[in-house]
Amino acid sequence: MLPTLxxxxxxxxxxxxxxxxxxxxxxxxxxxxLEAASTLFYDxxxxxxxxxxxxxSAGTTKKTLYDRFGSKDALVALYLLxxxxxxxxxxxxxxxxxxxxxQRVLLVFDVLETWMGTQRRGCAFVNAYAELGDGDHPAVxxxxxxxxxxxxxxxxxTGDPALGAHLHLLYEGTLVVLTAGANPLAAEEAxxxxxxxxxxxx
Amino acid sequence: MLPTLxxxxxxxxxxxxxxxxxxxxxxxxxxxxLEAASTLFYDxxxxxxxxxxxxxSAGTTKKTLYDRFGSKDALVALYLLxxxxxxxxxxxxxxxxxxxxxQRVLLVFDVLETWMGTQRRGCAFVNAYAELGDGDHPAVxxxxxxxxxxxxxxxxxTGDPALGAHLHLLYEGTLVVLTAGANPLAAEEAxxxxxxxxxxxx
DNA sequence: AGGTAACCATACCGGTTGGTATACTCGCAG
DNA sequence: CTGCGAGTATACCAACCGGTATGGTTACCT
Numbered sequence: 001m002l003p004t005l006x007x008x009x010x011x012x013x014x015x016x017x018x019x020x021x022x023x024x025x026x027x028x029x030x031x032x033x034l035e036a037a038s039t040l041f042y043d044x045x046x047x048x049x050x051x052x053x054x055x056x057s058a059g060t061t062k063k064t065l066y067d068r069f070g071s072k073d074a075l076v077a078l079y080l081l082x083x084x085x086x087x088x089x090x091x092x093x094x095x096x097x098x099x100x101x102x103q104r105v106l107l108v109f110d111v112l113e114t115w116m117g118t119q120r121r122g123c124a125f126v127n128a129y130a131e132l133g134d135g136d137h138p139a140v141x142x143x144x145x146x147x148x149x150x151x152x153x154x155x156x157x158t159g160d161p162a163l164g165a166h167l168h169l170l171y172e173g174t175l176v177v178l179t180a181g182a183n184p185l186a187a188e189e190a191x192x193x194x195x196x197x198x199x200x201x202x
Numbered sequence: 203m204l205p206t207l208x209x210x211x212x213x214x215x216x217x218x219x220x221x222x223x224x225x226x227x228x229x230x231x232x233x234x235x236l237e238a239a240s241t242l243f244y245d246x247x248x249x250x251x252x253x254x255x256x257x258x259s260a261g262t263t264k265k266t267l268y269d270r271f272g273s274k275d276a277l278v279a280l281y282l283l284x285x286x287x288x289x290x291x292x293x294x295x296x297x298x299x300x301x302x303x304x305q306r307v308l309l310v311f312d313v314l315e316t317w318m319g320t321q322r323r324g325c326a327f328v329n330a331y332a333e334l335g336d337g338d339h340p341a342v343x344x345x346x347x348x349x350x351x352x353x354x355x356x357x358x359x360t361g362d363p364a365l366g367a368h369l370h371l372l373y374e375g376t377l378v379v380l381t382a383g384a385n386p387l388a389a390e391e392a393x394x395x396x397x398x399x400x401x402x403x404x
Numbered sequence: 405a406g407g408t409a410a411c412c413a414t415a416c417c418g419g420t421t422g423g424t425a426t427a428c429t430c431g432c433a434g
Numbered sequence: 435c436t437g438c439g440a441g442t443a444t445a446c447c448a449a450c451c452g453g454t455a456t457g458g459t460t461a462c463c464t
Contacts, residue, residue, distance in 0.1 A: 048249065126378055130328060130332035130382075131332060134323070147384075151383070169376060169395055176349075179331065
């Protein structure tokens with residue numbers, strides 16, 4: 001299963017395919033706006049960042065922001081959508097480097113640890129959900145889709161839904177313990193737990 | 203270990219003792235303010251709720267709020283502190299009802315599921331951390347302390363730090379998958395994973 | 405030549421933010 | 435009787451919020 005993950009072919013599970021669907025094209029000012037918004041949203045939170053600051057950071061104006069994206073809510077949703085896109089691309093590319101389901105599962109936690117080494121604010125999707133709640137914000141479906149995608153990844157890697165659920169819980173727990181818990185050993189402890197879950201002994 | 207958890211005695215680990223330290227007393231208007239703030243903060247998020255709304259919901263004034271708590275930040279920290287206090291009291295009382303470490307570990311996830319059945323916005327500490335970041339907000343130490351306390355609980359129940367880490371990761375993951383992931387089966391899947399972690403087979 | 409999409413600059417809008425100031429009433433303890 | 439802590443009521447503050455309006459300037463396409 002999953003013999004090559006670098007490109008889309010008939011062996012790639014259908015549930016994982018939306019990874020490679022291209023995002024809508026952006027103008028140059030639009031790109032700068034989305035880039036600035038992404039770092040600001042992630043570092044300070046969605047509600048804490050105003051549209052004025054985003055426009056100023058992007059070297060453009062609020063007018064352009066609303067011409068391109070329509071609303072702040074839509075910009076937030078697009079920020080999460082692009083972040084999910086990049087994370088999936090990065091993860092699948094790394095997973096394609098090794099063979100065997102067990103090695104791939106363990107590699108997920110290596111990639112996560114490295115990724116979080118530079119992105120110290122934890123899971124952008126959990127953070128956004130914490131701020132937006134379960135209302136009708138357009139970003140909420142993006143959050144749910146991201147969690148469902150990770151679950152499907154573990155199910156696909158192992159071929160066992162019970163094991164996939166176990167690994168997914170460890171994955172989400174690692175993110176929380178790393179950030180809110182401020183425990184730098186979380187990823188290493190998670191790999192130990194993964195070996196137990198895989199039946200490779202403690 | 204942990205023969206009785208209903209009261210504080212020499213067999214209760216020192217790390218779990220802060221549970222029973224009483225919270226500072228409040229005046230009548232102060233109680234109403236903290237009560238109103240707690241439900242509003244949890245349901246809508248910390249940043250989304252203004253002090254005007256809190257004062258109005260409590261049937262009092264902003265003046266009284268600042269006389270009692272000094273600042274909104276202090277009120278947020280106290281909200282989390284009291285919530286941690288109540289959760290620990292509730293959890294320890296339930297754990298005292300059963301015997302044996304394995305039953306107690308599994309019961310943690312039962313209690314969590316029931317608790318989350320009524321509190322649908324997930325972990326208040328993860329949510330607050332998502333909004334406040336790793337800055338110098340007075341609530342951040344409360345969040346870290348709560349995560350450390352849960353980790354210590356699992357370590358104490360099992361007597362095995364590696365197993366405690368595994369169970370803690372499953373615990374935090376369950377909260378995320380239940381809420382941001384909107385997967386109602388998360389707690390049941392977690393109990394299956396717990397049995398694997400405990401070596402009781404899949 | 406003319407149209408159009410993208411962009412920049414600036415000003416404005418009503419509403420809300422955390423926090424402070426002033427002045428008054430009540431109950432209680434010395 | 436007096437002082438004081440607690441509470442109520444209202445007004446105020448500068449700063450910021452998301453969003454809109456107006457007007458002018460490029461650059462490219464037909």
